Amino acid sequence: MGIIMMAPAVLFLCGFLVFPVLSTMVNSLYRDSPLTGREFCGLDNYRRLAGDGQALDTMEFTFIFVMASVSLEMAAGVLIALAINRVVTGRGFFRASVILPWAVPTVVAAIMWKYIFNDQYGIVNYLLHGDSLRMYSAWLARPSTARLAIILADVWKSSSFVALIALAGLQTVPEELMEAARMDGAGPSRRFFRITLPLIRPALLVALLFRVMDAFRVFDLVYVMTQGAPSGKTGVLQFFGYLKMFPEQQYGYGSAVAVVVFLIIAVLSVILVRTLGRRMMTE
Amino acid sequence: MAACVFLSSCGGESRDDGVTRISVLTWRPNSPATWQEAIDRFHERNPDVEVILETGPSSSTQLHDMLSQRLRNRDTSVDVFVMDVVWPPEFAEVGWALPLDGSFPEEERELFFDGCVEAVTWKGSVYGVPFFLDAGVLFCRSDLLEKYGLPVPETWGQLVAAADSVLKGEDDPALYGYSAQMAQYEGLICNMLELTGSAGGSLMEPESPEALRALRFARDSLVHLDGMTPPGILTYREQESLELFASGGAVFHRNWPYAWALCADPEMSQVAGKVVISILPRFPEGESVSALGGWSFGVSAYSAHPDEAFRFISFMTSEEVQRLFAAEVGKPPARRSLYADSLVLAANPHFQEMEAVFENAVPRPGSPLYPQVSNRLQGFLHSAIGESEGSIPAMAEEAGRDIREILDRLEE
Numbered sequence: 001m002g003i004i005m006m007a008p009a010v011l012f013l014c015g016f017l018v019f020p021v022l023s024t025m026v027n028s029l030y031r032d033s034p035l036t037g038r039e040f041c042g043l044d045n046y047r048r049l050a051g052d053g054q055a056l057d058t059m060e061f062t063f064i065f066v067m068a069s070v071s072l073e074m075a076a077g078v079l080i081a082l083a084i085n086r087v088v089t090g091r092g093f094f095r096a097s098v099i100l101p102w103a104v105p106t107v108v109a110a111i112m113w114k115y116i117f118n119d120q121y122g123i124v125n126y127l128l129h130g131d132s133l134r135m136y137s138a139w140l141a142r143p144s145t146a147r148l149a150i151i152l153a154d155v156w157k158s159s160s161f162v163a164l165i166a167l168a169g170l171q172t173v174p175e176e177l178m179e180a181a182r183m184d185g186a187g188p189s190r191r192f193f194r195i196t197l198p199l200i201r202p203a204l205l206v207a208l209l210f211r212v213m214d215a216f217r218v219f220d221l222v223y224v225m226t227q228g229a230p231s232g233k234t235g236v237l238q239f240f241g242y243l244k245m246f247p248e249q250q251y252g253y254g255s256a257v258a259v260v261v262f263l264i265i266a267v268l269s270v271i272l273v274r275t276l277g278r279r280m281m282t283e
Numbered sequence: 284m285a286a287c288v289f290l291s292s293c294g295g296e297s298r299d300d301g302v303t304r305i306s307v308l309t310w311r312p313n314s315p316a317t318w319q320e321a322i323d324r325f326h327e328r329n330p331d332v333e334v335i336l337e338t339g340p341s342s343s344t345q346l347h348d349m350l351s352q353r354l355r356n357r358d359t360s361v362d363v364f365v366m367d368v369v370w371p372p373e374f375a376e377v378g379w380a381l382p383l384d385g386s387f388p389e390e391e392r393e394l395f396f397d398g399c400v401e402a403v404t405w406k407g408s409v410y411g412v413p414f415f416l417d418a419g420v421l422f423c424r425s426d427l428l429e430k431y432g433l434p435v436p437e438t439w440g441q442l443v444a445a446a447d448s449v450l451k452g453e454d455d456p457a458l459y460g461y462s463a464q465m466a467q468y469e470g471l472i473c474n475m476l477e478l479t480g481s482a483g484g485s486l487m488e489p490e491s492p493e494a495l496r497a498l499r500f501a502r503d504s505l506v507h508l509d510g511m512t513p514p515g516i517l518t519y520r521e522q523e524s525l526e527l528f529a530s531g532g533a534v535f536h537r538n539w540p541y542a543w544a545l546c547a548d549p550e551m552s553q554v555a556g557k558v559v560i561s562i563l564p565r566f567p568e569g570e571s572v573s574a575l576g577g578w579s580f581g582v583s584a585y586s587a588h589p590d591e592a593f594r595f596i597s598f599m600t601s602e603e604v605q606r607l608f609a610a611e612v613g614k615p616p617a618r619r620s621l622y623a624d625s626l627v628l629a630a631n632p633h634f635q636e637m638e639a640v641f642e643n644a645v646p647r648p649g650s651p652l653y654p655q656v657s658n659r660l661q662g663f664l665h666s667a668i669g670e671s672e673g674s675i676p677a678m679a680e681e682a683g684r685d686i687r688e689i690l691d692r693l694e695e
Contacts, residue, residue, distance in 0.1 A: 034355055034377040035651050035693065053681075054662060119515025120527070133456040138515035141669065229467030229517070230669045231662030246348040248655045249355075 021262065027255035034249055045256035055257070058228065058235035061147060065236060066215040069154040073211055074204065076155060077162025082192075084163070085170045095167065102160040110224035113153040114140065117225075143233040146226050150234060153221055158214070162207045169203030170196070205276045209269065216265050237261050303591045304333045305362040308350060311341040314612045321607060325598050332591045343367045343469060347654070354379040354583065362586040363595055365578045366411050368402045368646060369653045375405035376651035380581040382408040386593050398575045398644050399617045405649070410581055412600045413617035415608060417576030418644035419477050419563055420637065422528060422536040422546060426557040427453070436535070439481070439564045443504050443511065446534045450510050460511040462524040462533035465501075467665040470520055472647060472657060473574035474537060475501065475664050480572030480645055481565035486660060487648050487686060489679040496566070498675050502668040517669050529554060537563065539576060543633060544613040560633045562640050575644035577617065609634075615641055655689045 028045055032038040049055050084094045101109070116123050119138035129135035139145045173196055181191050219238040222228060228235025228243075235243075238261060245254025312318050322334050339346045350364055354377075366374060374380035387409050392400045399413035421442075423435055427449045436442035446460025464470035476486050478501055484493030505512050513519075513527060521538060528536035529545060529552040536542070540560075549555040565571040580596040582589050598604060605616035609627040615634065621627050622638040650656060663682035667675050 034351070034379075035373070119513060119518070120532075134510070136514055138513075138518055141515055141517035226518075227467055229662075230665040231467070233666075243658055246352075247344055248658060249351060250655070 024255045024258050024262075027252055028259045030252045032250070032252040032255075038252075041252070045253045046260075048253065049256055049260065054232040054235070055237075055240055057232040058237050058240040061232075061234060062216065062218075062236045064147065065151060065154070065218060066212060069151045069158070070208070070211045070215050072151070072155045073159045073162050074208060076159040077164075077207065078166050078200075078204070080159060080163035081166035081170055082196075084167055095164075098160045098163050098167075100160070101157045102164070104157065106157065106220040107224055109157050110153060110221045113149065113156070113221075114225050117149045140226055143230060146229075146234045150221050150225055153225065154215070154218065158211060162204075162211065165203050165207040166200060169200030172203075173199045202276070205272070209272045209276065212268055212272065213265050216261060216268070302331060302333050303588050304335055305586070305588050305591050305595060306335045306337055306360055307363040307595065308337045308339055308361045309365045310343075310346050311338045313341075314608075317608060317611045320611075321599060321604050324604075325595060328598075329594060332594065334595060337361070351379075354585070357585050359583075359585045359587060361583050362588055362592040364581055364583060365414065366403070366581045368399075368416075368575055368577050368579070369649070369657070371403045371410045371579070371581070372405045372649045373651040373653060374581060375408065375410045379584055380410040381584050381586070381589055382410055383412065383582065383593065384408050386597070387412050394619060395617045396619060396641055396644075398642075398646055399577060399579070402575065402577070402646050402649070403579045403581075405651075411579035412596050413577065413579045414600055415577055415605065415614035416617050416641055416644065417539045417541075417615065418573035418637070418640050419473060419537055419576075420540055420573065420640060421561045421563050422538060422542060423559050423561060424449075424531075424534050424554060424557055425559040427534055428559075435559065435561045436564050438567055439478070439500060439504070440567070442535055442564045443508070446511060449534045457532055459513045459527070459533045460508075461505055461535045461537075462513065462519070462527045463505075463516070463537040464520050464524055465506065465512075465516045465665075465668065466518050466520050467661045468520060469657060469661070471664050472660055473576065475668075476574045476645065476647060477537075477563055477572050481563065481569045483566070483569045488683060489660075489663065489686075490676065490683045493569075495675060495679060498664075498667050498679070500566075502671065502675070506668050507671045517665065540615050540631075540633070540637065541613055543631070560637070571640075573640050573644045575646045577615075579617075650690060650693070652689055652693055656686055659685050659689065 029040060029042060030038050031041040031044065080098060084091065084098060087094050104112075115121075117139035119125065119136055119141070122136075122139070124139065125136040137145070139149050177195055178191060181195055186194065217238055218236050219242065222234060222236050222239045223242075226234040228239050232240065237257060241254050241257030241261065244250045244257060248254075309318075318336065322336060325332075325334060339349050346365075347367070347370065350361070353361060354374075366380070371380065375382070392409065395413050396416060399416050400409070403409050403411035403413060421435075428435065428445065431445075431448050431452055433445045433448060434441075436445050442461065450458060450460055463474050465474060472486065475497070478497040479486055479489075479494045482493045482497040482500075484491050484495075484497060486494070488494060489498070506516055513532070515523070519527075521542075524536065525538055525542050525545065527533050528538075528542075531553045543558075543560060546552050546558045547555055562571045563573055580599055582592045582596065586592050600617070602618060602621065605614075605618055606621055606624060606627055608614040609616045609621060609624075610630045613631055615631075615637070616622070616627065619638075622634055622641075628635055647653070648656065659682060663678055666673060667678050
């Protein structure tokens with residue numbers, strides 16, 4: 001009976017999760033393109049990946065992107081949540097406006113940021129240099145500033161997600177505790193680090209987990225804003241995998257990239273979930 | 284039930300009414316009305332065939348993604364598709380496009396430009412019928428050249444010198460010397476093929492002295508010369524580069540012939556009546572080179588109605604329809620005869636002088652692995668001209684090696 005009751009969930013999981021992941025793993029062991037046909041090649045695709053300069057460039061930027069954007073989002077998200085938590089009138093309105101960037105589809109946000117950083121009529125150039133057109137620079141044309149622009153776009157969009165979860169955490173902080181701390185003469189920063197932060201840490205760890213997983217899968221921002229130019233310096237792994245899989249039709253090689261992304265995310269999630277679990281237990 | 288859904292989702296099936304439906308996949312046209320007009324005329328003369336037009340993305344790369352996915356899955360719901368000039372070797376080698384040698388015979392092919400026919404030919408067979416072509420041309424601000432007594436530049440050096448004189452004279456911070464397509468995408472390859480070719484080099488050998496010369500010129504005299512190109516040139520595709528030129532922001536502009544109609548339209552352009560079109564400059568010891576672009580029609584190998592499909596293709600590539608597209612949309616016809624056609628020339632007076640450019644346009648390297656070669660080249664070219672400090676010879680050597688490795692993989 002138990003087996004029957006569980007069957008739908010298990011079948012669903014197998015059909016939509018286990019099977020695609022396994023079949024991508026199997027595909028990554030083949031050299032497979034419409035031209036050459038499909039032939040088993042062992043770990044050749046992975047060996048090739050390790051020696052592919054463009055892949056390593058995208059790998060580097062993927063890690064930079066994840067670390068920079070997620071840490072900025074965590075900081076900005078908590079600040080936004082703290083600010084909104086203090087608002088007494090119109091809290092609903094503020095809360096709704098915080099979700100707004102999160103609700104904008106990433107492609108739309110990416111197009112918007114592409115305009116913001118445009119070399120001719122972008123607002124960033126206008127704010128920095130006013131009417132001195134010759135001072136205008138093309139943010140998306142140079143690797144360093146283009147990387148910054150992509151990170152900023154992600155921070156703008158995803159801080160609101162962290163803020164939302166942090167806000168939910170903040171509502172569980174008992175007012176009496178803060179009152180008592182205040183009576184004991186604890187200043188605002190002491191109250192934040194000694195009371196608020198430890199109490200909302202579980203919520204923040206959940207937000208962190210989601211953000212790290214999500215940031216590793218970034219694709220659309222890069223696709224719209226730079227297409228990885230120049231030569232993959234602003235490319236991310238997922239975009240590199242797309243290039244190999246679709247325009248170049250190297251299904252095996254593209255699958256190997258997808259598997260690497262999957263493994264990185266899986267390992268990181270396990271680490272995060274374990275720390276998360278332990279923290280929850282001890283506190 | 285599932286079978287019903289499956290069947291009804293397939294195009295191209297005959298129903299009881301004796302009408303054969305064929306499905307045609309093309310990019311999202313800028314000119315849907317002209318397409319409709321052509322299809323209406325086809326229906327009038329072929330009451331037994333109904334054409335279902337399916338429009339895909341307007342970007343060539345995205346259309347290639349979509350079409351190759353469907354053909355890979357042996358999708359029978361596409362009978363006819365458009366092919367970019369670089370696709371036929373791949374489509375032929377993989378077996379997605381039907382060979383058309385019998386229905387598109389030698390004597391018929393001679394009526395088209397050689398470059399267009401060469402582009403649809405792979406290993407001695409033809410796999411498509413050319414629809415229209417494209418070739419890079421130079422747009423110049425005739426009013427500014429006249430004002431400073433400058434001729435239309437014949438060499439790249441003259442172009443930079445002329446732009447420099449105009450920029451110094453005008454002293455306008457919103458005016459740049461040259462606008463072109465240098466984002467990391469297919470268009471960059473066309474732009475660099477023209478520069479490299481006009482120095483006597485080839486993109487497939489980027490480490491040759493001729494290719495290096497062209498790359499250094501692009502980097503030092505176009506991209507990184509202050510005021511010569513806008514700062515965003517490395518992110519510009521056709522649209523951005525044309526917007527700049529049409530708003531009066533550049534003295535010279537490289538684009539495809541379609542830009543002519545937009546530049547000449549006073550509602551879209553601030554430079555209407557102040558533009559002349561010319562062949563692209565060259566290096567002193569080289570010849571002017573235009574990259575060949577353009578599209579052809581092919582028949583899917585999985586089509587259930589290849590005969591009807593070919594009937595549609597031969598109608599779309601007929602003199603009548605090419606004339607229609609040339610006159611209404613400014614697409615340069617792939618058929619030679621139309622360059623003496625009064626209706627076509629009335630709408631596109633520049634076609635007459637451009638015939639030689641179209642005749643000599645250089646195709647990009649033909650290979651079934653072109654998408655891989657292209658991605659590698661795009662990355663190399665963008666880094667080489669974008670990084671003012673980088674070592675071009677070292678990058679070129681690496682790119683050349685990689686490209687040969689990709690092509691060798693096919694031999695295995």
